[in-house]
Amino acid sequence: MLPIEWEVLLLGCLTATACGIVGGLALLRKQALMGDALGHSLLAGIGAGFWLLGSSRSPWLFPCAVASGLFAIMLVEFLAKQLGGNQATALGLIFPAFFSIGIILISLAPKSAHIDLDRVVTGNLDLAPLDRLMVDGHDYGPRVAWSMALALGFIGFYLAAYWRHLHWILFDPAGAHAMGLKPDRALSILLLLTTCVITLAFETMGTVMVVSLLVAPGATAWLLSRNLTNYLLFTVAVSLGAALTGRFATLAIDASTTAATSCAALALFGTAFLLAPQEGLLARWRASIKIRERLDARLILVHLWHHEIRGDSEIECLASALTHHLNMPEVRLNKALNRLVKDQLAEKNGPLWQTTTAGTLLGRSLVEDDTGSRED
Amino acid sequence: MPDFAVIAGCALAGILYGLLGSFSLARNQALLGDVLSHAAWPGLVLMLGLTGSRNFAILGIGACLAGMAGMAILDLLGRGSNRLKPDARLALVLSGFFAVGMLLARPVQSIRPGSQGHLQAFLFGQTAALVWSDVMVIALVLALSLVFAASRWRDLTALCFDPVWRQTTPASNMATSPLLDTILVLGIVAGLPVAGVALVSALLVCLPVTARVLTKRFLPGTGLAMLLGGLLGASAPWMVMGLESLAQHFHGDSTLRLPTGPVFVLAGSICAAGALAFRYLARSRAKATGAINHAAN
Numbered sequence: 222m223l224p225i226e227w228e229v230l231l232l233g234c235l236t237a238t239a240c241g242i243v244g245g246l247a248l249l250r251k252q253a254l255m256g257d258a259l260g261h262s263l264l265a266g267i268g269a270g271f272w273l274l275g276s277s278r279s280p281w282l283f284p285c286a287v288a289s290g291l292f293a294i295m296l297v298e299f300l301a302k303q304l305g306g307n308q309a310t311a312l313g314l315i316f317p318a319f320f321s322i323g324i325i326l327i328s329l330a331p332k333s334a335h336i337d338l339d340r341v342v343t344g345n346l347d348l349a350p351l352d353r354l355m356v357d358g359h360d361y362g363p364r365v366a367w368s369m370a371l372a373l374g375f376i377g378f379y380l381a382a383y384w385r386h387l388h389w390i391l392f393d394p395a396g397a398h399a400m401g402l403k404p405d406r407a408l409s410i411l412l413l414l415t416t417c418v419i420t421l422a423f424e425t426m427g428t429v430m431v432v433s434l435l436v437a438p439g440a441t442a443w444l445l446s447r448n449l450t451n452y453l454l455f456t457v458a459v460s461l462g463a464a465l466t467g468r469f470a471t472l473a474i475d476a477s478t479t480a481a482t483s484c485a486a487l488a489l490f491g492t493a494f495l496l497a498p499q500e501g502l503l504a505r506w507r508a509s510i511k512i513r514e515r516l517d518a519r520l521i522l523v524h525l526w527h528h529e530i531r532g533d534s535e536i537e538c539l540a541s542a543l544t545h546h547l548n549m550p551e552v553r554l555n556k557a558l559n560r561l562v563k564d565q566l567a568e569k570n571g572p573l574w575q576t577t578t579a580g581t582l583l584g585r586s587l588v589e590d591d592t593g594s595r596e597d
Numbered sequence: 598m599p600d601f602a603v604i605a606g607c608a609l610a611g612i613l614y615g616l617l618g619s620f621s622l623a624r625n626q627a628l629l630g631d632v633l634s635h636a637a638w639p640g641l642v643l644m645l646g647l648t649g650s651r652n653f654a655i656l657g658i659g660a661c662l663a664g665m666a667g668m669a670i671l672d673l674l675g676r677g678s679n680r681l682k683p684d685a686r687l688a689l690v691l692s693g694f695f696a697v698g699m700l701l702a703r704p705v706q707s708i709r710p711g712s713q714g715h716l717q718a719f720l721f722g723q724t725a726a727l728v729w730s731d732v733m734v735i736a737l738v739l740a741l742s743l744v745f746a747a748s749r750w751r752d753l754t755a756l757c758f759d760p761v762w763r764q765t766t767p768a769s770n771m772a773t774s775p776l777l778d779t780i781l782v783l784g785i786v787a788g789l790p791v792a793g794v795a796l797v798s799a800l801l802v803c804l805p806v807t808a809r810v811l812t813k814r815f816l817p818g819t820g821l822a823m824l825l826g827g828l829l830g831a832s833a834p835w836m837v838m839g840l841e842s843l844a845q846h847f848h849g850d851s852t853l854r855l856p857t858g859p860v861f862v863l864a865g866s867i868c869a870a871g872a873l874a875f876r877y878l879a880r881s882r883a884k885a886t887g888a889i890n891h892a893a894n
Contacts, residue, residue, distance in 0.1 A: 251685075252684070253684040253687075253688040254628065254688050257688060257691065300873070307625065307627075309628050310622065310625075310627040310802060312628065313628055313630075313631065313798070313799065314799075317796055317862050318799075318863060318866035320795065320799075320862075321796060321858070321859035321862045322859075322863060324721060324856065325840065325855065325859050325860065325863065329840060329843075329853060331848045338856075342720055343702075429635065429795075430692055430699065431692075433688075433693060433696055435688075436688040436689055437693075443681075444678055444680060475707065476700050477700065480700035481700060483693075484693075484696045487689065487692070490689065497678070501678070502673075502676070502677045505677065
């Protein structure tokens with residue numbers, strides 16, 4: 222058998238991957254907050270299970286939790302219709318109510334069935350391997366790891382079965398319906414799988430931090446790719462990266478592995494948000510600067526051309542007066558002029574700026590023919 | 598009998614959330630409060646680690662700063678790629694800040710021994726931990742919000758119901774929206790000892806939803822939400838006591854402690870559910886009679 226440190230790592234990887242895939246699919250359907258709602262709602266089922274079964278270790282707690290999660294989602298759908306399609310309000314109303322019922326039931330349960338209320342919100346990945354799967358007195362490793370592996374198997378089977386039509390089902394359920402597929406059934410199965418995964422992850426990740434494992438890998442992958450296959454591959458890679466980083470970070474500092482894994486997933490997202498090649502904040506910023514520079518250069522070119530035609534270029538095109546006439550800061554102006562010189566559209570002639578032949582043509586086409594503005 | 602400070606604190610928090618919730622519900626920001634309360638968590642933990650203080654007025658400063666940081670990051674995420682939808686942004690900020698707080702929790706507990714129970718009280722709220730200075734913080738924020746709401750009522754109404762039209766009028770004030778957000782953060786932080794990080798924001802939803810179902814007008818609706826919040830808040834400590842003694846009667850365990858937050862929220866949710874069910878029944882009856890009239894004609 223593996224030493225317990227490796228079991229924690231394995232469990233982290235399995236949980237992160239399963240959460241990453243189901244959360245990523247929910248993200249594509251713009252239901253990122255569904256995971257948050259499910260994670261909170263299933264507590265009502267667990268609380269009710271405590272009272273009915275009188276134990277916190279019964280295997281029947283799992284179906285209780287899944288049922289209460291699904292019931293909460295059904296109520297949200299119903300209520301959202303009643304509130305005129307306002308899903309955020311419906312979510313904000315239903316899931317705290319279920320969560321409150323769960324906390325009240327758990328707090329008031331007999332001490333024999335007691336679990337730490339703190340663990341409900343925070344989860345504990347480090348202690349999860351203590352719950353062993355024992356068959357005939359033989360130790361087969363952590364119970365949650367086996368259930369999570371089973372859930373991953375189901376997810377893999379689901380993806381394989383629906384792969385050909387997954388685009389339609391996720392992005393255009395109405396279109397899928399028109400094609401003769403059964404998107405409602407496929408999405409219901411996906412919801413059931415999601416609920417099962419969140420219920421299993423509840424013990425290791427808690428109700429709040431499971432949300433970052435559900436959303437962050439998908440959000441990271443969505444910034445890096447727009448192809449469904451690559452998207453899922455990136456999602457799995459980010460999930461595994463988060464689990465590994467989180468585990469090894471806690472070897473260095475004394476902190477909860479659950480929190481570290483969750484923070485690692487978000488750190489990966491943050492990196493992608495800033496540095497992604499096309500969708501990153503820096504790339505977008507750089508692209509917008511480029512557009513502004515190009516606009517500045519064209520504005521100056523039109524100014525020069527216009528006054529050369531009017532014949533007052535001795536006053537208007539003086540190098541020292543340009544910043545005043547165009548109402549443009551010196552730095553921006555010089556950058557744009559450099560660009561014009563580099564593109565051989567304008568040149569400095571003594572104290573005056575002049576358009577070159579190519580610059581005259583472009584200046585005229587920009588003013589007289591608006592198709593000209595589209596050619597580079 | 599519950600302590601008078603506890604009753605006063607819960608009632609004032611209820612009134613405060615009735616007021617602030619009416620604005621955030623009308624702005625369709627029902628989940629923003631949830632994000633902000635979770636965002637306040639790392640500030641609370643860090644402040645406890647830095648100062649070692651048990652005074653909520655000091656810890657609250659850290660929580661407010663963290664809440665503001667959460668708001669700023671939410672705004673930054675909105676400026677980035679438009680592939681990130683609003684629901685994903687909310688979920689990322691909510692879980693991200695909470696995870697950072699939890700990452701800090703264990704180191705903080707090791708340098709400040711005995712702080713674990715104190716931090717836990719802020720997760721679900723605990724009336725046993727509520728003292729007069731906490732009540733004073735809530736009262737102060739409530740007074741501030743009331744003055745703000747009363748002095749800018751028309752502008753706030755416009756901001757909630759028609760922000761586009763509002764921008765075209767010269768009377769609109771640039772500062773109103775950021776001030777409202779700031780007061781929302783202050784209000785959420787002030788209520789943390791009552792309802793806790795996990796549930797404080799639920800009060801921002803269930804109270805105004807009940808009021809909105811019962812009346813269509815904004816000013817009476819806000820008043821109703823505040824009244825309901827005050828009444829439920831004042832009775833929440835009694836309900837906690839009743840449920841505790843009921844459970845003790847059931848299995849004879851006298852050490853049970855029930856957090857206030859869930860009881861308060863559940864009472865509010867039952868009110869909202871009652872109001873919604875009433876409206877649903879009234880509507881379906883009206884529809885049924887309408888159909889009969891239509892058939893008769």
